[in-house]
Amino acid sequence: MAQFLQQLVNGLSIGSIYALMAVGYSLVYSIMNFSNFAHGSVIMLGAYLGYYSMTLLGLPFWLAFIAAALGTALIAVVLERLAYKPLRDRKATFLYFIITAMGASIFIDNFVIATIGPTPKMFPAVFAQGPILFGKIALGRIDLAMFVISAICLAALIIFIDYTKMGKAIQATSFNMKASTLMGINTNMVIFIVFAIGGALAGIAGVLYGMKYQVFPQIGGITLKSFIAAVFGGLGSLPGALLGALVLGLVETLVSGYLSTQYRDLIAFLILITMLIVRPSGIMGKNAEDKA
Amino acid sequence: MEYILGILILSAINLVAVLGLSVLTGFTGLFSFGHAGFMAIGAYTSAIVTARLHLPFAVGLLAAGLVAGIISIGLGRLTLKLKGDYFCIATMGFGEIVKPLLNNWKWVGGARGWESIPKYGGISLLLPFAVAVIAVILSWNLINSRQGRNMVAVREEELAAQMAGVNVLRSKMIALVFSAVLAGIAGGLMANFIGFIAPKTFNMVKSTELTIIVIFGGLGSISGSVVAALLLTVLPELFRAFSSWRLVFYGLAVMIIMIGRPKGLMGGLELTPTSLRKAAAARKAKRDTAAATAEGEKR
Numbered sequence: 001m002a003q004f005l006q007q008l009v010n011g012l013s014i015g016s017i018y019a020l021m022a023v024g025y026s027l028v029y030s031i032m033n034f035s036n037f038a039h040g041s042v043i044m045l046g047a048y049l050g051y052y053s054m055t056l057l058g059l060p061f062w063l064a065f066i067a068a069a070l071g072t073a074l075i076a077v078v079l080e081r082l083a084y085k086p087l088r089d090r091k092a093t094f095l096y097f098i099i100t101a102m103g104a105s106i107f108i109d110n111f112v113i114a115t116i117g118p119t120p121k122m123f124p125a126v127f128a129q130g131p132i133l134f135g136k137i138a139l140g141r142i143d144l145a146m147f148v149i150s151a152i153c154l155a156a157l158i159i160f161i162d163y164t165k166m167g168k169a170i171q172a173t174s175f176n177m178k179a180s181t182l183m184g185i186n187t188n189m190v191i192f193i194v195f196a197i198g199g200a201l202a203g204i205a206g207v208l209y210g211m212k213y214q215v216f217p218q219i220g221g222i223t224l225k226s227f228i229a230a231v232f233g234g235l236g237s238l239p240g241a242l243l244g245a246l247v248l249g250l251v252e253t254l255v256s257g258y259l260s261t262q263y264r265d266l267i268a269f270l271i272l273i274t275m276l277i278v279r280p281s282g283i284m285g286k287n288a289e290d291k292a
Numbered sequence: 293m294e295y296i297l298g299i300l301i302l303s304a305i306n307l308v309a310v311l312g313l314s315v316l317t318g319f320t321g322l323f324s325f326g327h328a329g330f331m332a333i334g335a336y337t338s339a340i341v342t343a344r345l346h347l348p349f350a351v352g353l354l355a356a357g358l359v360a361g362i363i364s365i366g367l368g369r370l371t372l373k374l375k376g377d378y379f380c381i382a383t384m385g386f387g388e389i390v391k392p393l394l395n396n397w398k399w400v401g402g403a404r405g406w407e408s409i410p411k412y413g414g415i416s417l418l419l420p421f422a423v424a425v426i427a428v429i430l431s432w433n434l435i436n437s438r439q440g441r442n443m444v445a446v447r448e449e450e451l452a453a454q455m456a457g458v459n460v461l462r463s464k465m466i467a468l469v470f471s472a473v474l475a476g477i478a479g480g481l482m483a484n485f486i487g488f489i490a491p492k493t494f495n496m497v498k499s500t501e502l503t504i505i506v507i508f509g510g511l512g513s514i515s516g517s518v519v520a521a522l523l524l525t526v527l528p529e530l531f532r533a534f535s536s537w538r539l540v541f542y543g544l545a546v547m548i549i550m551i552g553r554p555k556g557l558m559g560g561l562e563l564t565p566t567s568l569r570k571a572a573a574a575r576k577a578k579r580d581t582a583a584a585t586a587e588g589e590k591r
Contacts, residue, residue: 033377034377035377035380035381083547083551086551087550087551090554092554094376094377095323095380096550096554098323098377098380099500099503099504099507099546099550100546100547100550100551102500102504102546103504103543103544103545103546103547103550104543104547105543106497106500106539106542106543106546107540107542107543107544107546107547108543109539109543110536110537110538110539110540110542110543111540111543113536113539114536114537114540221496224388224496228385231381235377262392262395262396263392263396265388265391265392266389266392266393266396269385269388269389269392270389272381272382272385273370273371273382273385273386273389276371276374276378276381276382276385277370277371277382280374280375280378
C-alpha cells in the first residue's frame with residue numbers, strides 16, 4: 001500500500017509537469033487546429049535559459065523562472081510571426097503547419113547542438129537534498145516544487161481564460177475564428193497571446209524538467225509524451241489536457257513501478273492509439289465533426 | 293569510389309521508400325509520420341530471413357515487403373477512418389510503438405542494435421537500383437490507372453469522390469499498403485547493405501524526413517519525388533564536413549520551402565519526355581502567336 005501511495009505521489013508530480021507542457025499544445029491546437037511540434041524545442045530552450053540565468057547571470061532560482069518564461073514567450077511569439085503567420089495568410093492546410101513546425105524543431109534542436117553542444121548540463125542545486133518524509137512516503141523537494149509551481153501556473157491560466165476579457169476572446173476564437181473576427185475580436189492579438197502564454201508555460205516547464213533531470217538538446221523529443229497527454233485528454237481542451245497529463249503521469253509511474261521502465265513508452269503510445277481508435281476527440285475534446 | 297557507390301545505394305533505398313509515400317501523401321492526400329516503422333519492420337524481417345534462416349536475399353526482401361504490407365492492412369483498418377490530423381498522429385503513434393517493441397526484443401539485438409547481418413557485394417550491388425526502377429514503374433502505372441485516378445479524386449474532395457462511386461476507404465487502403473510494402477522493402481535493402489540496424493535509426497525524424505522529401509519534390513508528382521529523393525540524399529552527404537550545422541540548415545530549408553514554395557520543386561507536374569516536348573511546343577506556339585500579333589500590329 002505504501003508503495004502504491006509512493007507511486008501515486010511520483011505520478012502526480014510527473015503528471016503536473018506534463019500538464020504544464022500539454023496545455024501549450026492544446027492552446028495552440030484549439031485556436032489554429034494543428035499540432036505545434038516546435039513546442040518541445042521551446043521547452044528545451046526554456047531549460048537552457050533557466051540554466052544560464054542561474055549559472056552565468058547568477059540569478060536566484062525564482063528569477064531564473066521568470067527570465068526563462070519571458071524568454072520563451074518571446075521566442076514562441078517570434079516563431080509564430082516568422083513561420084506560421086505567412087501560412088495563415090495563405091490559408092494553408094494543417095499539413096504545412098505541421099511540417100513547418102517540424103522544420104522549426106529540427107532547426108532549433110540542432111542549432112543548440114551546434115552552438116552549445118550535446119553534453120547534458122546539471123542545474124546548480126536549488127533545493128536541499130533528501131526527501132520530505134510523510135510516514136513511509138518520501139516526497140522529493142524538487143517533485144513538490146514541480147507540483148506546486150505547475151498547479152499555481154495552471155490555476156492562473158484557468159482564471160485568465162475564464163474570467164478575463166482576453167480569455168473570453170480566446171474561447172470565442174477557438175469556437176469559431178471567422179465569426180469571432182466578424183464580432184470585432186482581434187484574432188491576430190488572440191494568437192499572439194496564446195503563443196505568449198504557451199511559450200511562457202513552456203519555459204517554466206523546461207526549467208522544472210531541467211532541475212529534476214538534466215538540461216540537454218533532446219528534451220524536446222521527450223515532451224512528445226505531453227503531446228500524447230494532450231491528445232488523450234482531447235486536443236484543444238484545457239481541462240482535457242490537465243486530466244490527460246495526470247492520467248499519463250500516473251500510468252507511467254505505475255507501469256515503471258510494477259512492470260518495467262522499458263514498457264513505459266510502449267504503454268504510453270498504446271494508450272494514444274487506443275484512444276484515437278475508440279474516441280479520437282479524447283476524453284474531453286470537442287466532438288471532431290467532419291468538416292467536409 | 294566505394295563512398296560514391298554507397299551514397300548512390302542510399303539514394304536508391306530512400307527513393308524506394310519515398311515513392312510509396314509519394315503515392316500515399318502526394319496522390320491520396322494522407323499524411324504519415326510513421327513510415328520509419330514500416331522500414332523497421334522490413335529491415336528486421338529481411339535481417340531475420342537472411343541471418344537467422346539463411347535464406348537468399350531476394351526472399352528476405354519479398355518477406356520484408358509482405359510483412360510490412362500485412363501489418364499496414366491491420367493499421368489501415370483501425371485508423372484510416374480518422375480525419376486529417378488524427379490519422380497523422382495515429383501513424384506517429386504506430387511508428388513510436390515499433391521502436392520500444394524492437395528495443396525489448398533481445399533475440400534481434402534489443403536497443404543496442406543488430407550487427408553482423410549478411411552484406412552482399414558484387415552483382416547484388418545492382419539490386420537497389422533494380423528495385424528503385426521497378427518501384428518507379430509500378431508507382432507510375434498505379435497512379436495512371438483507374439485506381440490512381442480514384443486516389444486523386446479522394447485527395448481532391450473525399451465527399452464528392454464518394455458520391456461519384458469511388459470506394460474511398462478502398463482507395464486509401466491500397467495507397468497505404470502500397471506505401472508500406474515499398475517502405476518495408478527499402479528497410480530490407482537498408483539492413484542488408486549497411487549490415488547494421490538499430491531501432492533508434494527508425495525514429496520519427498526518419499519518418500518526417502521521408503514526408504519532407506515528398507513535399508520538397510512537390511505533392512502529386514512522381515518525377516518530383518525521384519528528383520527530391522536523389523537531391524536530398526546526396527546534398528546532405530556533400531555537407532557532411534559541417535556535420536553539426538548540416539541539420540540546422542536542413543530545418544531552415546524545410547521552413548523556407550513550406551513558406552516560400554509550398555508547391556515544391558515540380559508543383560504537381562511531371563517530368564517526362566512527352567511533357568518536355570509539350571512544354572517546348574507550347575513555348576514555340578506562344579512565340580509564333582506573339583510574332584504574328586506583332587506583325588499584325590505593324591500592318
